[in-house]
Amino acid sequence: MGRRRAPELYRAPFPLYALQVDAGAGLLIAAGGGGAAKTGIKNGVHFLQLERINGHLSASLLHSHDTQTRATMNLALAGNILAAGQDAHCQLLRFQAHRPQGNSKAEKAGPREHGPRQRKGATPAEKKPKAETQCEGVELRVENLQAVQTDFGPDPLQKAVCFSRDHTLLATGGTDGCVRVWEGVPSLEKTEEFKAHEGEIEDLTLGPDGKLVTVGWDFKACVWQKNQLVTQLHWQENGPTSSNTPYRYQACRFGRVPDQPAGLRLFTVQIPHKRLRQPPPCYLTAWDGSTFLPLRTRPCGHEVVSCLSVSESGTFLGLGTVTGSVAIYIAFSLQRLYYVREAHGIVVTDVAFLPERGRGPELLGSHETALFSVAVDSRCQLHLLPSRRSVPVWLLLLLCVGLIVVTILLLQSAFPGFL
Numbered sequence: 001m002g003r004r005r006a007p008e009l010y011r012a013p014f015p016l017y018a019l020q021v022d023a024g025a026g027l028l029i030a031a032g033g034g035g036a037a038k039t040g041i042k043n044g045v046h047f048l049q050l051e052r053i054n055g056h057l058s059a060s061l062l063h064s065h066d067t068q069t070r071a072t073m074n075l076a077l078a079g080n081i082l083a084a085g086q087d088a089h090c091q092l093l094r095f096q097a098h099r100p101q102g103n104s105k106a107e108k109a110g111p112r113e114h115g116p117r118q119r120k121g122a123t124p125a126e127k128k129p130k131a132e133t134q135c136e137g138v139e140l141r142v143e144n145l146q147a148v149q150t151d152f153g154p155d156p157l158q159k160a161v162c163f164s165r166d167h168t169l170l171a172t173g174g175t176d177g178c179v180r181v182w183e184g185v186p187s188l189e190k191t192e193e194f195k196a197h198e199g200e201i202e203d204l205t206l207g208p209d210g211k212l213v214t215v216g217w218d219f220k221a222c223v224w225q226k227n228q229l230v231t232q233l234h235w236q237e238n239g240p241t242s243s244n245t246p247y248r249y250q251a252c253r254f255g256r257v258p259d260q261p262a263g264l265r266l267f268t269v270q271i272p273h274k275r276l277r278q279p280p281p282c283y284l285t286a287w288d289g290s291t292f293l294p295l296r297t298r299p300c301g302h303e304v305v306s307c308l309s310v311s312e313s314g315t316f317l318g319l320g321t322v323t324g325s326v327a328i329y330i331a332f333s334l335q336r337l338y339y340v341r342e343a344h345g346i347v348v349t350d351v352a353f354l355p356e357r358g359r360g361p362e363l364l365g366s367h368e369t370a371l372f373s374v375a376v377d378s379r380c381q382l383h384l385l386p387s388r389r390s391v392p393v394w395l396l397l398l399l400c401v402g403l404i405v406v407t408i409l410l411l412q413s414a415f416p417g418f419l
Helices: 360-364 393-414
Strands: 008-011 016-022 027-033 043-053 056-066 072-078 081-086 089-098 130-135 138-149 158-163 169-174 178-183 189-195 201-206 211-216 221-225 228-232 247-257 260-272 283-288 294-299 305-310 316-321 326-330 335-340 348-353 367-375 379-386
Touching (some): 169 201, 178 211, 360 367
Parallel strands (some): 016 072
Antiparallel strands (some): 089 138, 130 138, 178 189, 221 228, 283 294, 316 326, 326 335
């Protein structure tokens, strides 16, 4: 039996590092590049149109935004504004897609091709700061907005960026270990700056009540209220205690509690700090979003986890590994539902779920969720989780009653004096 394969949705002309999904417009946004080195590898942000064609999810290049000599290493999305981490800076981009009136030639051009395809007509304009692309009746306009320096280390690099849920705040972290919080998007006025970790900040996430969680190379995971430390996380209080292997936090994400509208969970990934000949397992931990006490910890394989994503409803977790594997977990129990070993064959740099709102249900079709993954191999892959069929409680009760009645009737026929 052959190895399980994930369908390739799109292949870019440069390494891919970051991924976002705009469910309202049905856009998949992938970014990366070769950096400032003169290797001939471009840098850009690609906007892909998601569509269902003959029952299959397809992506096609709608617009390519040139980022000159700057590779985009991380992305955050707030409405139609992108925050792109490029070297030591955060660049804001505004995009808008619409279908202009009176342009129906593309709609009458006959059946569309299957699978990924590149649309024509996006070369001269995409090199301008304010570019406009029109193809197949869809027009996309991308505009460079404010850019600010977000890292001031010896080798400065923004490593993480995120928006608050109401899109009023933007938080950044990088190699200098400092958190910087900005408000007034897109004007970006800095409101907080403080030293959060000794060494690099690996990831950060903003909660709905203004709390900020950061994880760094100093083995710490910290919860902040503005610039005040609220608490530190200790995942091994509810996990393995006999391990002598030092672990550090690799990723952190807030997620909703599906059955509790006001509920909140925090999810973290812990990986071994050093690679050993016999690698120890990595771990997933779910935390209470208000007390920040560990709820449960589960091992998630011996492959080192490189990225984490939580679905919009908080139902699923997506993981990518440094060896190219991709997995989907159920958030409640931290049990694995889906796994493709070495889907990319090289480090997975980002994963993102298709949101359940907007065009999400239409694009999902009969599947329960869809996870997109990108890697240094320039490919974007699609991972679909089929709907898990469940039996209604009333039907189970009816079957139990029926089984009891049949058993009694059989006993009565075999033993006439049973009743």
